[in-house]
Amino acid sequence: MDNNEGNEIQLHGDEEILEVIDLNESEPGPDDLADDLEDVDFEDAGNDDGGWETEDEMEAEVEHDDSELTFSKHTGSVFCVSLDPATNSMAVTGGEDDKAFVWRVSDGEVLLECTGHKDSVTCAVFSHDSSMMASGDMSGMIKVWNIQSKEEIWSFEVGDLEWLEWHPCAPVLLAGTDDGNMWMWKIPSGECKTFQSSACQATSGKVLPDGKRAVVGYEDGTVRVWDLKQGNAVHVIKGQDGHQGALTCLACNKDGSLVLTGSVDGCAKLINTATGKVVGSFSADGGKAKGSKDEAETNSVESVGFCNILPLLAVAFLDGTLAIYDLSSQVLRNRCQHEAGIVHLQWEESSSVVSTCCLDGALRLWDARTGNIVSEYRGHTAEILDFAINREASIVVTASGDNLSKVFCLQRPDR
Known part of the structure; x- marks a missing residue:
């Protein structure tokens, strides 16, 4: 696809226009972007009493399932899930079957089946206003769909895809690729800007x-x-202060002043985005992390996140450690131990509860203030690879290696 020339993208915030993307400085830009802007499988008993099972034996074969709804349209592992930000009533899941499905959370009805991908769909996300959904596969095929018309409105092919994300307030899509580039497109016109760096993922x-x-x-x-807007890197963090292994995850706090990064080197770094300085470093043992390549083989940081209502941050490790730190003192506050490696964590929007999904197929909710487990939900027969929580923290939608996505209703003593 050829890039359109002479276009500038302007993004509307809540109170002012943010001129963010200058695709070509030789000509004036177009209009503002924001303006476009339960079945049981009984097996043969094989015993010596005539083939009949006792009631206890049959009950043991029934998998414990806490979910309210199971979405079973995928024919391979489900790798990713997102909720639409406008209403939280729609979920999108992407899977090993080279498909993405947009479906209604309340009853599991398929609203849109997204086909045409060449490889496993590992990224699927809604635009800020929920009018569009972008799906991306491992090979680099990216497609954007109009939710209302249920039509594909744009596609583009890049190198092997690592991540995909919409701009928070405009119809602008960003992606990171295996060749080290970050791409940015205006959707649906496809005007493009690239941010090149060293040739690594x-x-x-x-x-x-x-x-x-x-x-x-x-x-x-x-x-x-x-x-x-300018297309340049204002800060580059590397060397002694930076990570000593590949980045695995990152998250920012509510105002974007701080970013928390995780790496296969076994540590998390706290970075001031205004200065580019590393202002904190954390490891699973609660001490100041040094990070080394040797740790990469043992205890990778898999997920990180900031609490919205308290000065707390969370770091999840492959060994099953969920570490809760006090943001101001950077002291380890609580360590929540899991029996299996943690895949993903997410804070609730308006509480101090942090949720985790694990390789053991369980979803767990933790009170970060005390380090105590609030509740645990099961139903998957394989690892949970991703999950999403709605704004009210009343439901969680999961994606799993058992080819299923499930909806869990969260019940807690304080409700």
Whole structure:
């Protein structure tokens, strides 16, 4: 696809227009972007009493399932899940079957089946206003769909895809690829801007809340803060202060002033986005993390996140440790131990509860203030690979290696 020339993208925030993308400075830009802007499988008993099972034996074969609904349209592992930000009533899941499905959370009805991908769909996300959904597969095929018309409105093929994310307040899509590039497109016109770096994977990325900057982590341990309008890296964090292994995850706090990064080197770094300075470093044992390549083989950081209502942050490790730190003192507050490796964590929007999904197929909710488990939900027969929580923290939608996505209704003593 040829890039259109002479276009500038302007992004509307809540109170002002954010001019973010200058696709070509030789000509004036177009209109503002924001303006476009339960079945039981009884097996043969094989015993010596005539083939009949006792009631207890039959009950033991029935998998314990806490879910309210099971979405079973995928024919391979389900790798990703997202909820639409506008209403939280729609989920999108992507899977090993080279498909994405948009479906209604209340009853599991398929609203849109997204086909045409060449490989496993590992990224599927709604635009900020829920009018569009972007799906991306491992080979680099990206497709954008109009939710109302149920039509594919744009597609593009890049190198092997690492991550995909919409801008928080405009119809702008960003992606990171195996060749180290970050791409940015205006949708649906497809006007494009690329942010080039060293030839190693752009493994994780996040647009900051101001809409003007993005933070990208790379395979060599480097973290870059990009100016989306100018197209240059305003901060590059590497070397002694940076990570000593590939970035696995990153998250920003509510105002975007801080970014927390995780790596296969076994540590998490706290970075000030205004100065580009590393202001904190954390390891699973609660001490100051040094990070080494040797740790990469043992205890990778798999997920990180900030609490929205308290000065707390969470770091999840492959060995099953969920570490809760006090943000101001950087002291370990609680350690929540899991029996299996943690895949993903997410804080509830308006509480101090943090949820985790694990390789053992369980979803767990933890009170970060006490370190105590609040509740545990089961139903999957394989690892949970991703999950999403709605704004009210009343439901969780999961994606699993058992080819299923499930909806769990969260019940807690305080409700």
